[in-house]
Amino acid sequence: MNDFIRLIKDRRSVREYTDRPIEKRILEEIVDAGRLAPSARNIQPWKFLMVTEKGKLSEIAKQVEWGHFIKDSTACVVICGEKGVKRRVEDCCLAAENMILAAKSLGVGSCYVAALQKDVEGVRNLLNVPENLEIVCFLSLGYFEKNPEPHDKKELEDVIHWESF
Numbered sequence: 831m832n833d834f835i836r837l838i839k840d841r842r843s844v845r846e847y848t849d850r851p852i853e854k855r856i857l858e859e860i861v862d863a864g865r866l867a868p869s870a871r872n873i874q875p876w877k878f879l880m881v882t883e884k885g886k887l888s889e890i891a892k893q894v895e896w897g898h899f900i901k902d903s904t905a906c907v908v909i910c911g912e913k914g915v916k917r918r919v920e921d922c923c924l925a926a927e928n929m930i931l932a933a934k935s936l937g938v939g940s941c942y943v944a945a946l947q948k949d950v951e952g953v954r955n956l957l958n959v960p961e962n963l964e965i966v967c968f969l970s971l972g973y974f975e976k977n978p979e980p981h982d983k984k985e986l987e988d989v990i991h992w993e994s995f
């Protein structure tokens with residue numbers, strides 16, 4: 831098994847973080863990995879808003895359903911897609927996964943927090959997210975002490991099919 835496959839197998843959503851701030855250079859590296867994700871017709875209809883101020887993180891945590899742990903993170907990427915671009919959601923999700931794996935490789939834990947079909951208008955106002963952008967998801971980030979226990983995953987033989995169902 832190579833190091834990258836090992837990293838994928840070891841990754842968990844991390845919701846408990848230490849107080850150690852993430853260096854700007856590391857945050858930029860994470861977003862850079864998102865920027866390089868595949869994108870339908872290479873439109874790259876995304877903007878990544880990095881939030882590190884404690885007060886803002888606490889406010890986002892209050893506003894976003896199932897995102898209370900964002901208050902304990904040291905950074906949160908607000909991943910936004912350009913409204914009107916057909917494949918914006920897929921594009922943003924692929925960027926998110928790139929960032930999740932890049933973060934892991936840099937020792938930073940992360941958790942994807944959904945925004946679609948949730949009321950995130952309060953976050954839009956808090957962060958001045960322009961009306962032409964849709965908040966697709968949040969990515970909480972932080973250094974962590976222990977990798978969470980593995981979640982149950984379906985076995986390969988239960989999900990893989992060859993040639994035909």
Ligand SMILES: Cc1cc2nc3c(=O)[nH]c(=O)nc-3n(C[C@H](O)[C@H](O)[C@H](O)COP(=O)(O)O)c2cc1C
Pocket residue numbers: 841842843844895896897941942943944981
């Ligand atoms: C589309 C999507 C939406 C998610 N939304 C949330 C969320 O709102 N809050 C949360 O705590 N975790 C959220 N997660 C993280 C999942 O709960 C997590 O990936 C799942 O439990 C599997 O655990 P693992 O990531 O450690 O393998 C989301 C993940 C995905 C892919």
